[in-house]
Amino acid sequence: MIFSFNATQDFDFMTYFARHIGATVENDMMVIPLQLGDGFIRKLSFGPEFKVTLHHYLLKEDLIIKRNASGQGNELITIFFYSNEQPLGITYGTGSHIQFSERDESAIQVTSNDLDSTIRFPAGYMIHYMVIAISPAYLKNLIALQEHNTTIENITGSGNSFLFLEKMTAEIRLLQKNLGAVEIKNGLSYFYMHIKVQELLYLLFERLSKRESIPYQNINSADAARLLHIRNEVLSDLSTPPVLYELAGIAAMSETKLKQLFKQAFGDTIYNYFQQARMEEAAFLLKQGKRSVAEVGYELGFTNLSHFSRLFERHYGLKPKKYGSAR
Structure with missing residues (x-):
């Protein structure tokens, strides 16, 4: 219908x-x-x-x-x-x-x-x-x-x-x-x-209101479509950090325009948005209790588990192991 x-x-x-x-x-x-x-x-x-x-x-x-x-x-x-x-x-x-x-x-x-x-x-x-x-x-x-x-x-x-x-x-x-x-x-x-x-x-x-003040650009339907497509690209593989020039090519935008419109729409930079999604996925997997901290870290592309642990604690206030056991 x-x-x-x-x-x-x-x-x-x-x-x-x-x-x-x-x-x-x-x-x-x-x-x-x-x-x-x-x-x-x-x-x-x-x-x-x-x-x-x-x-x-x-x-x-x-x-x-x-x-x-x-x-x-x-x-x-x-x-x-x-x-x-x-x-x-x-x-x-x-x-x-x-x-x-x-x-x-x-x-x-x-x-x-x-x-x-x-x-x-x-x-x-x-x-x-x-x-x-x-x-x-x-x-x-x-x-x-x-x-x-x-x-x-x-x-x-x-x-x-x-x-x-x-x-x-x-x-x-x-x-x-x-x-x-x-x-x-x-x-x-x-x-x-x-x-x-x-x-x-x-x-x-x-x-x-807490979003960082940045120069504003009007957006049209085509821009909106490209931004959602780029968001989808960023989230499609949380084990691999996004590469700006590749995303700009996909969006058919300059890197400057893509960075500005993405931050305007989503309230954060492309990389920070990726990292936030990465940490949320880590938290979700840890709460399931089916994977160890190491398995979750490696699945999300971290080769240094100490770095993964520090980053996770910065986002959630707990180390990954303690967060997972608190479910």
Whole structure:
């Protein structure tokens, strides 16, 4: 099943999707028809410039959602929170299909609505995700920034095109889960949800605000596709450090542009991003308890186990052996 839409500011996803699949909307909720699966979509509207949709369903066939650029410039910020371990496929522009899940650094995506994207939701898996759609001006007033911050100013500024990716922290994951479980029975429930959605935005932008201030570049759908492809290349083999000039060749960008756009989107340098992923994979393998510290170190490309141990301790505050035994 394919659902395609244009990302204009006044677009109401749930209403048009319900029409597309022959479902009805009642009290800002749409129940998935039994012939298609099980679950629901809920809409929360806090005004024409601040809306939230909560998705919770299991489908009998793959769902492909295609978002087409509005063609009107950046008039809306879309914030996508994906909290499933089941990997999800996403494509920007005409780029290649990239997998991501709540375990990685792109489970939260903040984009301007002038980027084309395609997301494939696999059949047979319970899907949980949330989308916040908010205008730059509304978000700017909501945050009420008192001091200069490049990242937040670029997101809330007028006419900027961007893609920022963040990790799903335990605190954000728990808050999102609780939001999905609230029953909207009266005005106070709605008031509660309004507060909690703002808390979710605070947790996200508090993380984004800590990013290093760097010169900003507008990004288009093709650039977004290349960046996700490069991220995939970096993560495809955690035993081999990335080589910048090789990645620049793959991305068809200069090394300078690639470094700047990657850090802008992911909040870190390519090498630091690789090392962080490497340490997270080491932590994951050690917690499984099926490999020794040496086996994990060698599997991740460390020939010097003392260096591996020091690096791991720097990230997690414990030596690998102690971390593994603490599971």
